[in-house]
Amino acid sequence: MTLRRSLTLLAVALGVALTGTDGAMAAAGTAGQQRSAVTLPATSWGYVDSAAPATAYFKPSGSLPIGTWDNTPHLQRSYVDFDLSSLRGAPFTTVLLSAGETHYVSCDGRATEVWRTSAYTQQSTWRNRPAERTRVASRGADGTCLDNDATFDVTTAVRDAVDHKVRHLTLGFRVAEAHEADPAFYRLIEAPPTLRVVNNAPPATPADLRANDEPCAKDGTGAMASRRLKLSAQVSDPDGDFTSGQFTWWPVAAPSQRHTGTGSGSSAAAYPDTSALADGTYAWEVYAQDSWGAKSSTVGPCRFTVDRTDPKAPAVLSATYPANAEGGGVGVAGQFTFSPNGSTDVVRYDYNFGAGTREIAAGPDGKATVSFTPTANGWQSVVVRAWDRAGNLSLSTYYSFIVKETRPTVTSDRYPPRGGPDGGIGVPGVFRFAPGMPNVVAYDYRLDDGAPATVRAGQDGVAEVTITPATGGDHVLFVRSTDASGATSPDREYRFLVDASPVVSGPENVDLGTSATYTATPRMPDVVEYDYWFASAESTKWTVKANAGGTTTLPVEFTSADQNLLRVQARDASGGLSPVTEKRLSLKTWRPEIGHEGDIATEGRAATFTFTTPMPNAVEFEYWLTADPATRWTVPVSGNTARVSYTPPKIGDYEMLVRAKNTAGVWSATDNLTWTVTNDPAVTSKEFQANARVFPGTFTFEARQPGAVAFEYSLDWGPFQQIAAQDGRAVLPWTPPLPPEGSASHDLRVRTVTAGNVSSQEKTYYFSVLSAPYVSSKEYPESEWSGGAGVPGTFTFTPGMPGIVSYTYSVRDDGGAVTAESTVPADSSGAGTMTWTPPDRGIYSVIVRGNTADGTRSGGIGYSVYVN
Template sequence: MGSKVRAAAVFAVTSALLAAGAAVVTAAPAAASTITGIAAGSWAYVDSAAPRTSFTDPAGDVPVGAHTYANGVTHVSKSYVTFDLSALRGTRLERAGVSVDETTVADCSAPRTTELWLTDPAKKPTWNNQPAELVEAGGPIVDTSCPARGVFWNATTAVQNALDAGRKTATFALRLPDAQQSDPKSGRAYDPHATLSISYNRAPLKPVQLTVDTTHACAAKPVVVGPGSTSLGAVITDPDGDFGQAEWALWPVDHPDQKTTLQNYFSGNGAVSVDVRDRLADATTYAWQVRGLDGPDAGPWSAVCKLTTDFVPPDKPPVVSSKDYYEVGLGTGGTGVPGSFTFAANGVPDVVGYYYGLFGSPRDHVAATHKGGPATVTVVPDSSGPQYLSVWSVDAAGTWSDRTDYRFWVAANGPSMTCAPAHAYLGETQHCTFAPHGTDGASGYVYSIDGEPEITAPAGPDHTATIDVTPSEATKPYYVTVRARMGNGNLSGPGGGQLPIDRGLPVVDVPADAMVGKPVVFTLHAPLPGSVTFTYDWDYGDPVTVPVGPDGTARVTIVPDSAYGHYLDVHTTTGAGLVSATNEVSVQVASNEPTVTSTEYPEGRQGGYVTTPGTFRFSSSVPGVVGYTYTYRGSAVTVPAGPDGTASAALTPLSTDTQYLEVTSTFADGTVSEPAYYSFHPRSAAPPLTCDADGGAQPGQVVHCTLTPVQPGLAVYGYSVRTWSTTGPEVAVQPAGDGTAAFEFTVPALPERELLSVTAWSANAAGQRSDTSYTSFYVTPDPASLPRAVRAS
């Protein structure tokens, strides 16, 4: 029989075992049994025709029952298969079955009655020396095929019998019943590769790694726990890797009769914990242990652990004192100077230690000298100024007291720095000496310039050190930060400062009369010794380099092309390539724009009436103006300048909109100034309009209106009447002697209620209109005049 056939048989038997073992467990999760198959380790058969011969591990199939050979001799056989039971040691057997494939059947019509018996151990059985048959297995169970595959016997009782007897192996006999054993029609053969399929479970192992609150391992001395969550922990291993339950037992040591048990699940190979805070009373010592449950199989109990509860925190904060850093008064000590601080329990007897740290952070812990006793620590401040040390006392349960803040002042103890010469230019070496603060002394100094990597300078016998610095870059601050390595090996607070450097900032003489289009001469001065060139730029444009004159100056000419604020940046460069600091000078440039004035229409204010001409005068503070070009209402006009350099223009505004005037000057050399912008606001010249229909009117009604003069030089009035759908003609009205005018009109017939509006204006002799006046009213038709609806008959 091939391996695939045997594998299929094992699978079928295993499935049968699972089905046979299904059960419902409500108190705990069902045990996850291990199901496996064990191949026969050896096989043999006995033959009545060779009663003293043992046929052990023969090649080919094994015979069962009677077989008549060609010589007419009938052979009666039994076959034996042996299985190794070592995998079942320490387990609880649930089910077992043996399966084997038929390979030859003498007569398929004969019933399948092969029996399977557990026998005594038999390494080399013979017909004359057969092992005793002890327990018969149930079966056989066969399919309808012939020969049948996977003939199965229920061997649970038989295997358990072997295990109970302490046997390491189990041998089974395949035989026919006595009544059929000698009948050749019942004879058959089997594949010797039989399989023992078993289902078993192993109990969880003894729990290990017992802890309280995760971090406290179980020990001879009880773990002290405070208020809040209290968890018991363990690691439980199930040999089968099952999911199971952890059973916990907890009881007061003084009252074992008050034992409480509780259960929770665990994964077969991992940590498990349970929170028992709601089951604990204050000031009580408890014992506890745990074991694993896997269905009906219980593992051994763990060792017994103990815990003691203390739910009351220290009721008073600690007392803090120091002889090195005073709580009040002037600063003492210094950065890097150790200070001794003593913590006292303030009369709380169960304090076992203290947490402490600067500025409210409990970074460190120190144990008390004894329960309720003090502790002394050394704190090294890492900065100067006001500080505070925060301290909490803690009891054995880890419960903290309120906080005490001890406030003190750390004196500044940074080293001093003096540099010579006191005034030095870029490129000149300065000798800077570091000296310790007060009597602190120093074995050396650690310094950095502008945050670059620190450099160590050893101190001399007088505890000072000198360094040489040659500044070469005007843009660098050259700020020295230095700390002393004090006698205790710690670093002091910072000292130092900025080197006194003259960066050779150029001086620039700026003329006070700078104006657009006019050459401006700037005088540059070079303070940095050895300067050979000036480099300047105007408004961050392209740089220009000019030589430094023998007197250390240079003159540069710039013609500004726009007014107001400009920037001139200047630096010098020495023959050795040192670049000075850059001086950025703000230059205010006056505009060469012309000045515009008008009496009739002042700038930015309301002036004369619409259609009233105004005179606008143009002038310039820059000599040499030959003409002015002004743009008004989109048209550009040029007027020549008079001998005094001025000109004027008469302009007539035709609306109340803000009016804009742009004017430029033209000089004798043909250049044009920047434009001047002038705005003004004409006054409304609209004639006031009143009509006697302000409350509404009806079609056919005559409406009377009056106009009052406003426009200077008024010559004629005009009006028009319009509705939503119609526009009447423009009608001229002559003014009376007093300048007023009256007119009337008949309200037109309208099919429905509609808004009627009246617009009026005036005009001078030149035909220039004023802006308009406006009034409106609703026209309501008389209902009697409207067409009547014809009632349907």
């Protein structure tokens, strides 16, 4: 391809047009054009290796290495070359070198550098590697272990090369010199790297500047701020790039004291910490910046003012209800005036008379007035707080006052508020009115929506009236008093209940299988009969006639355990029904107890259940399963117990219920027992439990599936193997392998199988194996305070794996410092000992590993020593 052809293609990709005849490029659009990008491929790449100083690795397949890949001096550096001729005359703002990582050794081991070097060719080797000229980019550890999309900004190097008409640019990758010999910093990068050339338009100038949602104020105080301050602006980018607002603010009186903040998104916002700002007026401005670093013009300055001084607690005044004194009365409205108490910028108040907080705006003088009408007498209060322009809140003012009680009091012996046993429909009752203010001469009263009436008061201001309720239910008697001057009190609302349901009397504690008699007395006129029933059997009702006085007796037999709520209803001569009276009974239901003996959880194995009853004269138990309630069995009572056997036919969840019956045929309440039946085998091992060691042992299997002929087992999710069952049992010998990291967790899955190849449920047996030795000491038992400084102790090491010939140990204090370290031989049994004398009181750790003849090391173990 000719140079002219390649330039044309690049110009199309970058959104530029060729002009003239020399291949120069110029921008094709305006400043608002969209961002353009093109990727330049590498023309050559490769690496050099100090271990092969005369070998060239030109355009190798696979990734490019940097650093030392093992513990020997074996340094590797990589290089990539780009042809920049297509960029001459083309506009660009950013150039990124894409070199994604494909391998790492340590998350913290990154110290990658990019250098501009002399040319890399097919003849480049370690011995004649490219000369490093300028470091153009670097990257260290940043919390990511492997960055598949790693990039380096090489804009400066590319622009310099283009400006000096350098056609080929070679960039070298290496690990920083301080870490280049450390294998932990070794990394591989994808090959070949590429250059991403970007021409980016700057963001638009920010718009709609606001402080605490108030438009930009060029002068004056601007928005007021106390503990909350939000600076915001609308930002955008013609390329659609992620864009942020960069905010700056400073005291108007001290422009050099600048603070900055950043907000992202189209509605960018910064939140200055007002606690770090002194009270006063501030200026602020903002510019937009996109993800490529391009900036817009700066807009501003605007203003805001910080005011973190709280207003004073407000003053409260009321003529009708003076502070801490009696005034007004129930139903008498009073005016309460709130004033700023010396503060100059109060704009509103919140207040609460005990029924929720409300707000009211302050007038130009900082005052506000509210009206309150008490509905109860006695001590009351209002809590008031003041708010200033900046949102500062004052302390609360508690204003207490006493509301006079001017309403009369109303009482009635026959008709108390919640009703009484002597009242009822058509039953007259006396209501007594007593004064709540002086010189009462009369009372006006009205029952519900009835006609009003008046009664004169006696010399003591008291009056009595007789009222006969014509209907049952809730009623309201409205009463107000009038004094000698003609002044009236607010209404007293006396609410009372006329209970028309019958009064039912009789025993409340009863026994199942007995009988009782209850008496029903009417609370409505012309009662001729009663219906009564139990709530548990609404369809079974009994009816009895009433005597001339409307009273009757109710015979009841307790034959069911759910007869604990008796309901009674009266009926008058016209067929009208009273409300229902409910009498709750404490019924002794003689509930039996069900228990079991031995194993009841194995499929096909007979289980024994025991029944015990407290019921007098019990003769029989009936029992059944919830899953099959139609099939029931009985067993006679012997004394007060019985024993039955039941064999679960299959695995699953079971529930058994039982009840007792007496000689009269009355059934008790039921008891229940739930259990789960399984058929998975039992697995046990003496040797292989938590923290076993690397020595042979056995597992014992015991079948719980009827007809099991063999066991199938799988170790660590390997294939299942089979072992025959002998009388339902089998023993599996096993020698654990040496754990690769000193310890290993294992799981053994076991199931049984019948001759018909039916498998049982699976049992999983979990255990772990360690290769670490055991440690013991008579003088210093583990984690127990013992011995003392200067008191020697003997520590015995026994093997946790075969072939141990010696032990290496160290003793560390609680700060981690090593106080003793050595290797001791093992005897013919594999045991070894060492003697150690603590230098001081404290907590120490004895850390031990075993060694075999071929140099294999066991896992380590720590033994805590508490020295008195």
